[in-house]
Structure formats: structure tokens, C-alpha cells
Amino acid sequence: MQAPVTGLITTTSVLRYAAQKTDVRANFTCKVQHFLDKDQESVPVTFPIYYPSEKVTIEVLTPSPIREGDGVTLKCSGDGSPPPASFTFFLKGKKENVENSNNYTIESVSRNMTGDYSCSLLNDDKLKDTAAITVHYLEMTLIPAGTVTKEVGQSVNVTLSKASSADLAVTWKKDNVKIDAPTLQKLAYRDAGNYECEVTAPTVKSLKKTSSFQLVVEGKPRIKNLIKKLGQDGKTKTLSCIVEGSPKPTVQWNVNASTVNESPYVNGQFTHTITMIPQGNDTVYCTASNKLGQDLYAVNISTFHTPSSRSDESEDSRETNDQPKLIVGVVVGLVVAALVAGLIYWIYMKKSKQGSWKTGEKDLGSHEENKKLEENNHKSEA
Template sequence: MHGTALLRCLLTISLMNQVSGLETLTSKYGDTIEIPCNKGQLKETDVKFVKWKYDEDGNILVKQQNQNASIHADVNYKNRVSIKKDFSLVITQVTMVDQRTFTCMAVGKEDILEYPVQLTIYKAPSQPEITNLTSAMAVGKTTMLAQCRTEGASPAANITWFKNKTPLMTDGAAIKINTNLDVDKETRLSTTTSTLEYTAVKGDFDAKFTCQVQHIWSANMDSSPLVFSVNYPTEKVTLQVVSQGPFKEGDSVILKCTADGNPPPSSFNFYVDGEKNSVDSNTYTLTNVSREDTGDYKCSLVDNEDIAASVTITVEYLDVVLGTTGKIVKKLGESLEVTVDVKASGVAETTWKKGNVKLNSLPKFDKLTYSDSGMYECVVSMAGFKETRTFELVVEGPPAIKNLIKEHGDNMAKVLKCVAEGSPKPTVQWSVNGTSDESRYEHGKVTYSITIIPKDNLTVSCTASNVLGSDIKSINVSALDEDVAMDKQADQKDEYSDQTALAVGIVVGLTLAVLAIGLAYWLYMKKFRQGSWKIGEKEDGSAEESKKLEENQSQKADV
């Protein structure tokens, strides 16, 4: 009886002296937790025994002074608990079952004390898992896009949906989010599932949707971005020319018809020359186009021809007709008319060249010269186009020696130069032998030279020839050194003599003409006088008539 009274007394003292308030510890799911008794401040010498229990009736172990701990056969803790020297309770591999109140009851020499500790277990949720994912959403139609799921959490995780990093909130119309929480009966861990229903607009065609798992004991975790195809009907088509212009005759032109609907149509109508062509493609090729193909082209939807588009195609062309082509052979002094006819779809520019020299305008030949010979090129250009036409002009004529001169060479040598014109190129034959040379044949002119050393005075001839004829000139050559000066004086004298002879010839010709006129007049008058006599008159006439006749004859003689 005495012992029972003592125990009751101790319990009463214990309850009176028990510390108010409840200590709380937190442990990660699966870890080992150490629960101190009176925050680890008990001394082994002051305690007769310690008992650990949970909730109200669950016994875990008892440790008496100087004895080993006695572990109760509780299925929850038999193999997972131990006690330390400072009477702390050690629990391994904590689970949600361990989320409860543990009490350390310590019996001392004079009192009994209890120290309760609330243990909270947390577990981070799993990565977000996307299920029931759809592939496309239609504009204006509510579609269940996906489910986001996370499991194994304590406390339960929260899920938030985002579109382009902006959180989505349920509005009951365009956005509906349904969240479901499920707790496993055995593990007591939570699984959170969230379903997103969404009504798309056209602007969502490239939107990125994500779900985010949020938990108090872990960082936020985002799912991979979800991109959905947005389906909507075609409202507009566009027709474009794929091929690069400008287009010339003979090219191929590719037309492409595109629609703003999704998915896009797989077939279109193409209208060519007013004729409808339905093709199972969005392209149509015009082959070997001509200038007649210039015009408007159209495409439309097969099932709605009112939704259409058009484009204008221009086939450029450049026609150049040169009136003179090939090789043109003309005579010296003749005329030649050059014509060029240009027909183009745009503004064309015409330029002329003779050889490598640019001409300012269309060449005109009123009186052809040898210098007009050459290759002529007509270039007509327009944006993206260039046409070239050529002709070769050859001006022919018989040889003509324009000059025959002599010059003083080294020592006693004389250099004779024969300047000849003609086409084809004239060849020269000298009447003497010597060292020959010739200049460049240009503009129908060539200079042939011969170097001689005359021993005697001689006359040298230069004969120029081609297929059209020949010409010859001669020159006197002296064996003396002064020949050059004398020849120059002789040439000048010859020139003066020629002019004097010409003047004398003119005077003599005029005199002879006057005499001829006088003689003719005398003969006429003589015949007239004889014919004026009458029958029966005297042959000699009267004395006055004879006198007048003699005076008239005398005047005629003076003339």
C-alpha cells in the first residue's frame, strides 16, 4: 500500500510540474529521425527509468537505469527504433505512419516527467507527368488539352497551368481547370491530378502551355512546353509567283496558292486563260510562256470559289531586226542605209559600236570612204534582256596612187615612197630593184617604200594593183646628192609649168574659137550677098552698093 501511494504521489507531482506546450520536429520521408527527451537535457544518474510511447496507448520501449532497453513488440517500431545514452529515441526509415506525437516519460528520484514531441513527415512530389494529351484544338471549340499529374507528396502538392508563362485561371467559359486530390490509404501520400480544358483562338497557333507542380518542401517543377495545332477554316487565299522574274519567252513560271486555314487545303483551282484547272497541289506550272501569256491568273478553294486571289504575270520580250546583216560589200563613194527595228515590252536602249569604239548614233553612210569599213555592233538592252546584232562593211575601190615622193637616205641612198589607196589592199610593183618596206594598211591606205642607190639618172615607176584595177606614176631620180632639192624645185616648176600650160591652152582655145566664128560669119555674108542679086541687074551693082559692101567686108576683116 505504501508503494502505491508513493507512485500516485509521484504522478501527481509529475502532472503539476509538466512543461506546457508541444515541441515539433520535421523529418523527410525515408530518413532517420532522432527525437530528444526533454531536448536532451536529462542526466542518466538522475533518472531511474525512461519510457517512450506514441499517442496514448502505443508503447515503444523502456530503459531502466543500468539496464539495456526493452523494446515492445509493436509491429510499427520493433525493428526501427533504438535509444541513445541521453534517452533520445531514434527511428529509421520514417514514413507517414510516424507522423504523430511521441512522448518521453522520465521517472526520477522524486517525480515523474513527460516530454511530448509532435513529429511531422514531409515528402516532395514527383515530377509533373502529362497524360491524355491531345494533338490539336479547334478555334471556338472547348477542348480537353491534357492532364497534369504528380504523386507521392506530403503534404499534397498544388498544380498551376500556364500559357506563355502566364498562369491560367478557371473562368467557367474559355478556361476550365479541374483538380483532383487522392491520398493512398497505405502510404498516406497524396496524388494531385489537374485537367485543362481550353477554347482556342487563332493567336494560340504557337502558344506554349505548361503545368507547374508547387510544393512547400521543394522547388517548383515545370513540365515540358506543350504546343498544339490550332485548327480553323480558311478565310483568305494568296497567289504568288514562285519563279524569279523578269520572265522571257520560253521560260517556265510556277504559281503557288496558299490559304490561311489550318490544316491548309490539299487542292486548289487554278484559272488559266479563263479555264479552271483543279489540281491536288498548291502549285501550278506554266511552261514555255510567250508574250501572249501576259495577263491575270487566279486561284481559289475547290469547295468555295468565292475565296480566291489573283496575280498579274508579264512576259517580257525584245525583238531586234537589223536591216543590214552579214558581210556588206560596197563601192567607194556609194551610199548605204542602215536600219534597225526594235519591238520591246518595255523601254529599250540602243547603242552602236564600230570595233571597240562606241558610236554616238545610228551610223549613216551618204558617201562611203575606206575608213567606213569595219565590224559594226548594235546592242539593244532592256531590264534583264540584251540582244546583239552585227554586220561587216567592206568598202572596195580600184587603186589610186595619191603621192609618189623621194627622200634622201643614208649616204647616196634614195628612199622612194608610193602612197596608194584602194580596197582590197593594193600591191605595188616597182620598176627598179631595192630594199622594200610597207606601212600598216589602214582606212584603205598603204605606203610602200623602196630604198635604192642610183648610179645614173633614171625614171622610177610605181604600179599599184588589186582585183579592181591598177594605177601607175613615175618619178625622176638623180644620182647626185642634190637630187632631192632639185627634185623639189623641179616638182614646183612642174607644178607652175602645168598651171601656165593650162592658162595658155585656155587662151589659145578662146582665140581659135573667135577666128572660127569670124570665118563662119564671113562665109555666111558672102553667100547672103550673092543670093540677094536680082535678074536683070548688073553684076557689079551700083557704085554706092559696091562701096558699102567693101566697107562691111573691111569691118569683118578687122574683127
């Protein structure tokens, strides 16, 4: 068309086009060419293209692994334009319609919810997609639990029950140190402590449970030894009372001490040590007691000492009483005296028998000795 005044020509072009799904978000332009000027192109235009969904897809938005008790969100999508906004979810035999949303959330899943889940367009299950969900679980029961109190020599039966959707690994710790599975028979004080059991699934790393119990081993006090040592000054004596028991026993002495020391309490045992100056021949008592009872140990000490007696009380000495030494000395002396007396009596009897042979008194010798003496007498007469 030409304008009458200006003489300019206006050209119009119309495109008739059958759009397809692939033309979604496609840009359409038109171009004008003139021999007196450069080509001109219009601004790109995108046209909405509508078509129904031909495929439905379901997704599990909750990351794996899914554990018992987790919330699980499902998402359903259609490939239509515009995309569908309402769907039907099929949940283990249960159907849920969701409008104006493509998500459905299960608040807390349990192990029996493992299986296939599907979705389709709302009230149109001709197009449907399915996803499998595995709900992992772990159960463990540890017996005993809490605080367990036993006496020395008793036993504790430890039972671990477990069940899981995956293979399991079991780790034991005692006071945060790895150990083998505990066998707590004929308990000793060293068995006391905090026992922790951890059960994990190596293939499902987030699957883990822990249980523990505190074992307390009690026993009456027992004094294992009472060691005495002479001080370097030759005047003081150091007494060490080795005690075991639980709860930790208290230690008392019947003498005044110039110093008192105590070793750490480990595995139900410790050493209580005092330094004192003897005031004569005394008997010193070490008494250990707790709520279960008490034990007592005695040792005799003396202010008198010699170089030899000092060596008897050296650091390696385990003697705990001087009185048994005295008794043993007396017994040995009596035995030696008896042996000497017997020897003197035997010599006396032998000499007496020899004298009777010389005088011819046959009744004092034995039958063989008298016979031999007569033969000798006959020979001398001949």
C-alpha cells in the same frame, strides 16, 4: 485519393478548353503547389488545332522582271490548319487543278500572257486571290546583217526596227568604239569595220538585244603620189609610193631595191618605200594591183645631181617627174627669145621711121607725122 499503406495523396486535375486559331503552336503546362515543397511544373505540351482556311494567297515565285520566254512559277497557300494541299489555278481563262502541291509552273511565257492570274481551294472558288504578271519583251531587226561588201562611193541604207514593253535606249559601236547612228553615204575606206547596235530598256535592265554587221569597202588601186628623195650619201634615192585600195593592193617596182619598207595599212591606204642606186637616167615605175584592177605611176631619176637639185628633192618635195621641168624650161626659153626678137624688130622699125623724116620722104611716115614735118620746114624757110 490517399494510399492506405504510404498515406500519400494523389491529386488529378482536368482542363476543358475551347481552342482557337490563335492557340496554334501554343504550349500547355500544369503546375502543382504544396506548402512543404517548391512548386512543380509539367513539361510543355502542344496540341494540334484544326480549322478551315479563311484566306487564300497567290505568289509569283519567279523574280521580276519576267521576260518573254522565261518560266513562271505560281504558289497558292491557304491559312487553314492543317494547310490545304490541293488548289485550282486560273490561267487567262484556263483552269488547272493541282493536287498534293501548291505550285504551278508555266514553262515559257509570251507577251500575250501578261495579265491577272488567280488560285483558290480545289474546286472551291469562294476563296480566291489574284496576282498580276507583266511579261516584258524586246524585238529588234537590223538591216543589213552579216557581211556587206560595197565599193567606194556607194551607199548602205541602215534600218533599225524595234518594239518593246518598255522605253528603249539605242547604242552604236564601230569596232568597239561608241559612235552616233551611222549614215553610210558615199562610202570611203575609213567607213569599213564592224558595226554593232545594242538596244536596252533602262527600266528593265535584263532586257537587252544586240545585232551587228560587217562592212567591207572595196576599190580599185590608186596611186595618190610618188615621192622621191635624195639620200644623205648623195648616191641613193628613196622612192615612196602612196597607194590606196581594197583589198590591200600588192606593189611592184621595175628596179632592184636595196631596202624595202611598208607603212601600216590603215583606212585602205599605205606607203610602200624603196631605196635604190640609180644606174643612169631611168624611168622608175610603181605598179599597184588587186583583184579589181591596177594603177601605175612613173618617175624619172638621174645619177647626176647638184646642190640645187638636191634641195629640189628635199623631204618636203612633192615633185614626181623631172621631164615636166625640162619641158617648162624649154617653153620659157622660147617665150623669152620671141619677146627679145620682137623688141629688136620694134627698135629697128622706129629708127627707120625717124630716118625718113629727116630726108623728107613723106610716104614712110604717118599722115600726122608728115604734116608736122611740113610745118616745120615752112617755119625754117621763113
